[in-house]
Amino acid sequence: MAGAAPPAMAADAPYLKLAGLAKRYDGGQAAVAGLDLAVARGEFVTLLGPSGCGKTTTLRMIAGLVEPSAGRIEVAGIDVTKVPAHRRNMGVVFQSYALFPHLSVARNVAFGLEMRDLPRGSIERRVTEALALVRLAELAERKPKALSGGQQQRVALARALVIEPSVLLLDEPLSNLDAKLREELRDEIRDIQRRLGITAIFVTHDQMEALTMSDRIVLMNAGRIEQVGSPAELYERPASPFVAGFIGRMNRLTAAVTASGGGRSRLDASGLSLMASRELPLGVRVTVMVRPHRIRLSARGGGAGEGNAVRARVRKLVFAGEAVQLEIDAAGLVLRVEQPTGGGGWVPGIGEEVAATWSLDDTLVFAER
Amino acid sequence: MKRAVAAAGPLAPAALLTAIAFVLPLAWLLRLSLDRSSGGGMLVDAVTAANYLRFLGDGFYLGVLWRSTWMAALASALTLLLSYPLALFLARTRSRWRGFLAVLTIAPLLVSSVVRTFGWMVILGDQGWVNGLLRLVSLTAAPLRLMNNMLGVLIGLTEVMMPVMTLALIAGFARLDPTLEEAARSLGAPPRKVLLRVTLPLSMPGVLLGSLVTFVLSISSFVTPKLLGGGRVAVLATSIYEEALETLNWPFAAAISVVLVAVFGVALMLYERAMRRWMI
Ligand SMILES: Nc1ncnc2c1ncn2[C@@H]1O[C@H](COP(=O)(O)OP(=O)(O)OP(=O)(O)O)[C@@H](O)[C@H]1O
Numbered sequence: 001m002a003g004a005a006p007p008a009m010a011a012d013a014p015y016l017k018l019a020g021l022a023k024r025y026d027g028g029q030a031a032v033a034g035l036d037l038a039v040a041r042g043e044f045v046t047l048l049g050p051s052g053c054g055k056t057t058t059l060r061m062i063a064g065l066v067e068p069s070a071g072r073i074e075v076a077g078i079d080v081t082k083v084p085a086h087r088r089n090m091g092v093v094f095q096s097y098a099l100f101p102h103l104s105v106a107r108n109v110a111f112g113l114e115m116r117d118l119p120r121g122s123i124e125r126r127v128t129e130a131l132a133l134v135r136l137a138e139l140a141e142r143k144p145k146a147l148s149g150g151q152q153q154r155v156a157l158a159r160a161l162v163i164e165p166s167v168l169l170l171d172e173p174l175s176n177l178d179a180k181l182r183e184e185l186r187d188e189i190r191d192i193q194r195r196l197g198i199t200a201i202f203v204t205h206d207q208m209e210a211l212t213m214s215d216r217i218v219l220m221n222a223g224r225i226e227q228v229g230s231p232a233e234l235y236e237r238p239a240s241p242f243v244a245g246f247i248g249r250m251n252r253l254t255a256a257v258t259a260s261g262g263g264r265s266r267l268d269a270s271g272l273s274l275m276a277s278r279e280l281p282l283g284v285r286v287t288v289m290v291r292p293h294r295i296r297l298s299a300r301g302g303g304a305g306e307g308n309a310v311r312a313r314v315r316k317l318v319f320a321g322e323a324v325q326l327e328i329d330a331a332g333l334v335l336r337v338e339q340p341t342g343g344g345g346w347v348p349g350i351g352e353e354v355a356a357t358w359s360l361d362d363t364l365v366f367a368e369r
Numbered sequence: 370m371k372r373a374v375a376a377a378g379p380l381a382p383a384a385l386l387t388a389i390a391f392v393l394p395l396a397w398l399l400r401l402s403l404d405r406s407s408g409g410g411m412l413v414d415a416v417t418a419a420n421y422l423r424f425l426g427d428g429f430y431l432g433v434l435w436r437s438t439w440m441a442a443l444a445s446a447l448t449l450l451l452s453y454p455l456a457l458f459l460a461r462t463r464s465r466w467r468g469f470l471a472v473l474t475i476a477p478l479l480v481s482s483v484v485r486t487f488g489w490m491v492i493l494g495d496q497g498w499v500n501g502l503l504r505l506v507s508l509t510a511a512p513l514r515l516m517n518n519m520l521g522v523l524i525g526l527t528e529v530m531m532p533v534m535t536l537a538l539i540a541g542f543a544r545l546d547p548t549l550e551e552a553a554r555s556l557g558a559p560p561r562k563v564l565l566r567v568t569l570p571l572s573m574p575g576v577l578l579g580s581l582v583t584f585v586l587s588i589s590s591f592v593t594p595k596l597l598g599g600g601r602v603a604v605l606a607t608s609i610y611e612e613a614l615e616t617l618n619w620p621f622a623a624a625i626s627v628v629l630v631a632v633f634g635v636a637l638m639l640y641e642r643a644m645r646r647w648m649i
């Protein structure tokens with residue numbers, strides 16, 4: 001079940017290319033408003049974003065199930081924008097599984113091969129291989145209804161993979177499963193994708209799924225791309241407050257630039273004095289963000305290094321297993337803080353006066369638009 | 370066992386109603402069919418198979434049975450063929466006229482089939498619209514025989530049955546997830562294969578139900594064969610009518626009725642069997 005023979009092309013040329021891809025459903029607003037994206041062969045790219053941001057629409061346009069209003073889709077350098085779905089050779093895994101209820105598991109998996117008029121023997125062999133790949137060989141004769149949700153999703157995966165698709169498209173394939181199974185299947189999908197070296201586009205609105213599975217994440221908002229990058233890039237160097245707020249938890253303050261120079265800026269956030277690690281024009285309003293678990297609490301504060309430090313009083317404290325979640329009040333501004341449990345961090349009591357510190361690297365600053 | 374009895378409790382009124390409205394008349398028919406008629410509407414109490422033997426021994430009545438069966442089967446097939454695309458369209462369209470179109474489709478149900486059949490007589494008769502139009506463009510010398518024969522009956526039955534069939538099919542399509550068709554397309558199925566391999570098999574419950582209902586309604590239909598057959602298309606229902614109200618041979622009419630009920634039984638059995646095959 002190796003991928004289809006690669007056409008002759010430069011190794012770094014994009015395999016799947018979206019150019020100015022847009023969709024406006026009749027009468028409505030643009031669901032997707034001009035998407036540009038290049039995906040390398042074998043890459044696992046996730047479309048992440050809030051509900052209604054156009055992830056499914058984008059995926060369906062790639063699959064040929066929705067006609068784009070504008071733009072182009074290329075696979076291996078060939079324009080497929082006008083190619084109908086049944087000739088695109090895309091493997092689609094739907095959120096609802098979409099297994100054919102009247103066909104057995106084996107016949108579901110065989111469907112795509114039968115459409116390609118392959119000889120019987122070859123179909124049987126490949127179906128067996130595909131079912132073995134998703135560890136369902138012994139359930140081949142069952143009807144989909146007699147399978148658990150996780151098993152159904154694995155059949156759907158086998159059915160999409162067995163046709164050796166040029167791109168594997170997955171639309172929230174795990175969202176109907178319980179948390180534990182979701183993690184299991186997440187690893188399984190990623191593992192199979194790596195082994196087959198298949199190019200995959202994965203849609204989700206679950207940031208954990210996106211962070212753990214992806215080579216690259218495309219964060220979408222209202223039909224546009226907010227940022228494209230590796231999980232670490234999006235997490236550590238978000239390009240906008242939207243990205244910063246969408247991935248992981250964030251404290252968000254507004255501030256004004258009061259001084260600037262020497263690669264630093266001084267900010268005033270309603271009386272709180274903060275530092276930023278770049279020069280910003282004086283007087284500009286900015287959004288300052290810092291992640292709760294990057295804030296350190298101590299009794300006295302101070303200590304080595306450059307960074308931000310504020311005095312605050314603990315307002316609220318919740319024990320949440322791996323961490324203690326606190327709310328601290330710093331001169332009227334409320335910050336959320338997370339301290340690891342088990343000796344990793346000092347945990348004050350409610351009402352206690354504390355010093356909250358965090359590094360300049362963890363101080364994300366965005367000029368307001 | 371106790372549980373079954375307990376469960377039957379609330380069903381008692383329905384069971385009683387069924388008994389009164391269905392089982393009793395049927396039992397009475399059965400009993401009547403074993404009586405003898407002495408001509409002129411006189412009944413003679415008896416237990417005899419004479420009426421059935423007459424039915425089975427008379428080529429004419431066997432012909433009636435055969436004709437009724439294939440007429441109903443053909444009418445169901447034609448109705449299915451014409452209704453399927455219509456129902457598929459109605460189930461899938463996102464047009465804002467959808468509701469209106471659906472009402473338009475089933476509106477004929479609000480009109481008595483007598484009226485609708487008369488409508489067809491106006492259209493299909495020798496002096497009707499079709500022949501009038503053909504005469505106008507001088508296509509035919511003699512009028513086409515579109516009525517007073519089986520062709521006319523089939524045309525009429527098909528139209529009369531279409532709303533019912535369409536309703537059954539739409540109900541069937543409603544349970545068919547369009548994502549399944551998309552999955553088929555993405556797996557390489559061209560539109561024709563999607564229809565044959567996914568849409569059609571998955572709409573079989575609707576197809577079977579619609580076919581059963583149209584078959585049963587067609588084989589027991591009286592008005593359409595009577596009016597559009599012009600007395601030349603003898604089917605079970607018209608034969609029962611003649612025996613009961615013209616010849617006044619009630620026991621024989623009852624025997625034909627029982628044969629008709631037996632045909633229902635066979636149809637229902639075939640339906641059950643087919644449903645078991647297609648139920649998912
Ligand atoms: N068939 C359709 N007709 C009209 N509008 C649609 C259609 N499908 C989607 N939309 C609209 O397009 C926008 C994008 O929808 P899309 O399904 O792509 O979002 P999504 O990112 O997949 O959301 P979710 O996470 O909820 O699945 C939404 O505003 C939605 O209402």
Ligand SMILES: [Mg+2]
Pocket residue numbers: 055056057
């Ligand atoms: Mg979606």
